[in-house]
Amino acid sequence: MEVLIVGAGPTGLTAACGLLARGIAVRVVDSAPRPATTSRALGLQPRGAEVLRRLGALGDLPQRAADVRGAGIHVNGRKIVDVGAALDAAGPRLLWIPQTEIEAQLRERLAALGGRIDWNTPLRGLVQDADGVDVELGGERVRAKWVIGCDGAHSQVRKSAGIGFPGSQLTERFLLADVHAELPGRRGEIGTFLGVGGQFVVMPLPHPDGDLWRLMAPVPDDHHDELDETEILKLLCRFAAERAGIPDLRIDRAAWTSVFRFNRRLADSYRRGRILLAGDAAHIHSPLGGQGLNTGIGDAENLVFKLALVIGGRAGIELLDTYSAERRPIAESVLSATSIGTRIGFAETAAGQRLFAALSPLLRIPAVQRRLMRAASQLGIDYRHGPLAGPTARRVRSGPRPGDRVPNIPTRDAEGHDAPLHSRLGTGWAILATGDATDHLRQAAKYLGVEQVRLITPATGTLDDVCLIRPDAHLAWRGASAEEMGRWLDTALCHEERRSV
Numbered sequence: 001m002e003v004l005i006v007g008a009g010p011t012g013l014t015a016a017c018g019l020l021a022r023g024i025a026v027r028v029v030d031s032a033p034r035p036a037t038t039s040r041a042l043g044l045q046p047r048g049a050e051v052l053r054r055l056g057a058l059g060d061l062p063q064r065a066a067d068v069r070g071a072g073i074h075v076n077g078r079k080i081v082d083v084g085a086a087l088d089a090a091g092p093r094l095l096w097i098p099q100t101e102i103e104a105q106l107r108e109r110l111a112a113l114g115g116r117i118d119w120n121t122p123l124r125g126l127v128q129d130a131d132g133v134d135v136e137l138g139g140e141r142v143r144a145k146w147v148i149g150c151d152g153a154h155s156q157v158r159k160s161a162g163i164g165f166p167g168s169q170l171t172e173r174f175l176l177a178d179v180h181a182e183l184p185g186r187r188g189e190i191g192t193f194l195g196v197g198g199q200f201v202v203m204p205l206p207h208p209d210g211d212l213w214r215l216m217a218p219v220p221d222d223h224h225d226e227l228d229e230t231e232i233l234k235l236l237c238r239f240a241a242e243r244a245g246i247p248d249l250r251i252d253r254a255a256w257t258s259v260f261r262f263n264r265r266l267a268d269s270y271r272r273g274r275i276l277l278a279g280d281a282a283h284i285h286s287p288l289g290g291q292g293l294n295t296g297i298g299d300a301e302n303l304v305f306k307l308a309l310v311i312g313g314r315a316g317i318e319l320l321d322t323y324s325a326e327r328r329p330i331a332e333s334v335l336s337a338t339s340i341g342t343r344i345g346f347a348e349t350a351a352g353q354r355l356f357a358a359l360s361p362l363l364r365i366p367a368v369q370r371r372l373m374r375a376a377s378q379l380g381i382d383y384r385h386g387p388l389a390g391p392t393a394r395r396v397r398s399g400p401r402p403g404d405r406v407p408n409i410p411t412r413d414a415e416g417h418d419a420p421l422h423s424r425l426g427t428g429w430a431i432l433a434t435g436d437a438t439d440h441l442r443q444a445a446k447y448l449g450v451e452q453v454r455l456i457t458p459a460t461g462t463l464d465d466v467c468l469i470r471p472d473a474h475l476a477w478r479g480a481s482a483e484e485m486g487r488w489l490d491t492a493l494c495h496e497e498r499r500s501v
């Protein structure tokens with residue numbers, strides 16, 4: 001077996017689709033008996049949607065997403081912030097759609113690509129040597145050339161590979177309930193309330209009856225550990241009254257209840273030899289800002305285009321180290337931003353809650369709103385300081401630098417049809433150029449494969465440089481000389497180290 005993917009959550013499914021789309025055989029296993037029916041994540045950020053679109057896995061998720069346009073912050077019964085108006089100017093919006101539906105769409109794409117998932121198949125342990133990995137799967141022993149651990153926060157792959165996962169607990173317990181209920185709030189708005197004893201959050205969930213809501217609240221430590229559904233709902237009704245001024249909350253029925261503790265942890269390394277980690281197996285943090293699922297999807301896209309090059313013999317194995325070098329700093333900044341936000345937004349002490357009330361009005365400032373939305377969208381992620389961007393990134397005076405996500409400029413095909421650049425990008429590489437770029441195309445095809453590179457032309461204007469775009473829509477290289485591009489590819493693909501693990 002070429003690649004074993006452990007875990008069929010959003011990260012594992014994205015990785016599997018990405019490899020299958022490049023003709024690489026994968027086996028996907030998951031310890032659960034069947035797909036999850038309850039959703040932790042509720043949002044696909046614009047960047048996550050782009051990744052799925054490139055994979056052909058976005059489907060009609062944008063049409064099915066709920067229309068959530070704003071967020072209100074209420075302190076002691078008074079709405080002090082109404083976020084929303086400035087957001088339209090901030091660019092593409094978050095798709096408000098449950099994780100179960102995102103996963104179902106990815107499974108549909110996986111099946112269309114000829115893949116399947118072996119449910120009820122837990123990975124119990126693994127041992128690697130120079131040529132592959134011996135894996136214990138349920139009662140079965142198999143050998144894979146590569147293993148990608150997408151098996152979530154408690155990753156057995158990570159533990160078996162001996163990769164550390166240092167970090168700490170961020171919050172005490174959080175109650176969560178998805179309930180059918182009548183609530184006074186606007187369906188298109190997320191409400192955060194701060195009242196007596198702490199916070200209470202209300203989020204609308206897409207449902208044909210329009211009565212499904214997610215309720216969340218931190219619970220003080222003086223409650224015993226094992227709370228059942230009835231106790232969770234009773235506490236949430238109490239908190240709704242005390243913290244949000246919603247008396248007599250009537251819950252018809254609960255679709256899901258749970259108790260969470262939020263941790264922040266980051267794997268010491270994303271790769272050990274032939275074992276790779278992605279998604280929650282590599283990083284966990286507070287769900288504030290809707291980053292976890294989206295970061296996992298981004299990891300998977302970054303990893304598999306590189307792994308495919310290594311498996312196809314087009315790159316040295318050292319290329320895989322650029323996966324960790326590019327993606328681990330992204331997780332580091334997500335961990336730090338979400339931890340700060342959680343410590344302020346869900347402060348457990350009275351002093352912390354006063355600080356939250358004092359800082360919240362800053363969110364009224366449109367520029368602050370736009371900045372936060374831009375960060376959450378993940379569209380601003382860049383790899384300028386990563387090992388693939390190299391010194392050329394620093395030489396560029398204007399326009400995108402190597403490592404940047406390429407801007408979504410209008411482009412024109414040979415028949416004269418116009419379309420935004422990102423809608424033309426798939427799982428391959430692209431050369432964006434005005435004028436004759438035949439030499440560049442030939443050079444890129446020599447390194448990457450003829451099928452893997454296409455030429456795209458801007459609809460208007462002239463580009464100063466020829467641009468080589470990576471399969472994850474980041475600028476790989478820009479310049480004039482095809483030979484120089486070849487030298488960049490030679491170095492980037494680690495041809496000298498091709499044989500060493």
Ligand SMILES: Cc1cc2nc3c(=O)[nH]c(=O)nc-3n(C[C@H](O)[C@H](O)[C@H](O)COP(=O)(O)OP(=O)(O)OC[C@H]3O[C@@H](n4cnc5c(N)ncnc54)[C@H](O)[C@@H]3O)c2cc1C
Binds near residue numbers: 030032041153
């Ligand atoms: C309350 C809450 C709200 C959240 N909200 C958001 C949000 O709005 N936006 C966002 O982006 N993120 C959010 N997240 C985070 C998001 O849910 C996760 O980041 C995301 O699910 C990670 O995907 P994953 O595929 O890496 O791991 P998981 O989704 O955890 O999938 C791991 C898979 O591996 C399987 N598995 C585990 N062990 C084994 C084994 N030994 N062998 C085989 N299979 C195994 C599991 O059964 C599972 O299917 C939230 C999280 C929580 C807790």
